[in-house]
Amino acid sequence: MKSVVGKTRATVFLILLLPSWAIGCARQQPIPTEQLQIKINLLCTTCDDFLQCTATDSSAESGFKLYRLREKSFFAQIATIWDYLIQWIHRKTDDRRPLTIYLEQSGASRVLVPDAIAKVDLVTGLITLPDSTIDMRDGNWFVAGESAGKCRTMVRRDGYRWLRSLLNKPLPTEGTL
Amino acid sequence: MRTALLSLRYLLALFFAGAAVNKWKQGYITSDYLQGVFLQRIEEIDPESFGAWFIEGIGIPHYVPLAWLVCWGETFIALGLLLGCITRGAAAGAMAMMFAFAIGGYYDASLIVLTLMFLPFVILPTGRWHGFDKRLHARYPQSVLFG
Numbered sequence: 005m006k007s008v009v010g011k012t013r014a015t016v017f018l019i020l021l022l023p024s025w026a027i028g029c030a031r032q033q034p035i036p037t038e039q040l041q042i043k044i045n046l047l048c049t050t051c052d053d054f055l056q057c058t059a060t061d062s063s064a065e066s067g068f069k070l071y072r073l074r075e076k077s078f079f080a081q082i083a084t085i086w087d088y089l090i091q092w093i094h095r096k097t098d099d100r101r102p103l104t105i106y107l108e109q110s111g112a113s114r115v116l117v118p119d120a121i122a123k124v125d126l127v128t129g130l131i132t133l134p135d136s137t138i139d140m141r142d143g144n145w146f147v148a149g150e151s152a153g154k155c156r157t158m159v160r161r162d163g164y165r166w167l168r169s170l171l172n173k174p175l176p177t178e179g180t181l
Numbered sequence: 182m183r184t185a186l187l188s189l190r191y192l193l194a195l196f197f198a199g200a201a202v203n204k205w206k207q208g209y210i211t212s213d214y215l216q217g218v219f220l221q222r223i224e225e226i227d228p229e230s231f232g233a234w235f236i237e238g239i240g241i242p243h244y245v246p247l248a249w250l251v252c253w254g255e256t257f258i259a260l261g262l263l264l265g266c267i268t269r270g271a272a273a274g275a276m277a278m279m280f281a282f283a284i285g286g287y288y289d290a291s292l293i294v295l296t297l298m299f300l301p302f303v304i305l306p307t308g309r310w311h312g313f314d315k316r317l318h319a320r321y322p323q324s325v326l327f328g
Contacts, residue, residue, distance in 0.1 A: 050289055052227060075227070081290040161224050168228045175223060176237055 034126035042140040049076040054163030057155040067109040073101040194262035201255035232286030265312010272302035
């Protein structure tokens with residue numbers, strides 16, 4: 005009797021385990037981080053990522069678009085704890101992040117799109133934005149499928165500094181206290 | 182179960198003791214160290230967030246009382262958890278401090294887990310299992326401090 009129960013348990017276990025294993029193996033692997041010029045950590049949901057995109061025919065000084073992949077909501081951050089814990093058996097390869105698009109042109113900056121969604125896919129290496137696509141492998145920027153320029157990651161600290169200048173909120177310093 | 186919980190309590194006590202010792206060593210309450218910490222942090226967070234508002238409006242101008250609060254708070258929490266004295270209060274204080282750190286510009290998803298780790302010591306009378314609360318509760322049974 006015991007061996008029958010044991011066999012049934014083993015069968016149920018295999019039935020549950022094998023498909024999960026098969027799905028796990030069938031999942032496409034993400035592009036290794038070292039092969040990416042633009043790196044986005046999908047498990048860092050409290051991170052703000054700034055992507056500065058410059059058109060082919062202009063320089064960053066004359067103008068650029070700044071895509072800000074914002075930090076996620078409180079509950080999404082809690083969900084990430086789960087993603088973090090199971091990463092060894094099920095690695096997260098894509099994500100949707102809240103997005104704000106800024107524009108700097110001839111020294112003037114403004115918010116272009118306040119709320120949108122950016123889709124990050126580490127398997128294809130693409131960041132899909134409402135108006136364009138960024139190839140994370142080489143930083144190429146595509147608008148309507150055509151090459152439009154290059155993007156680079158802006159250091160977060162610089163991104164916030166840029167944002168402060170837009171908001172006209174200078175950083176407090178010891179002298180101003 | 183009790184052994185596991187008590188081990189966790191001592192582990193968390195050591196965590197807080199380490200944090201407190203560091204702050205005493207860094208001269209939190211005798212220097213402007215905390216102001217420097219805030220000035221550095223403000224560059225790293227969203228200028229539109231509550232944390233940035235808190236650091237700019239409260240943290241930087243009032244860093245002296247905050248340094249006292251953090252230094253002594255962490256010290257008393259560590260002692261409370263280590264000695265099992267006013268244990269529930271110490272654990273509640275730890276949770277409050279974690280919450281304050283989170284809303285004060287140091288939010289991280291791991292803080293949620295860390296904060297919840299103190300919850301069993303607020304709910305259960307672990308100080309009476311092992312610690313001074315056992316004696317103090319016997320002496321002052323009406324007191325909520327040693328419950």
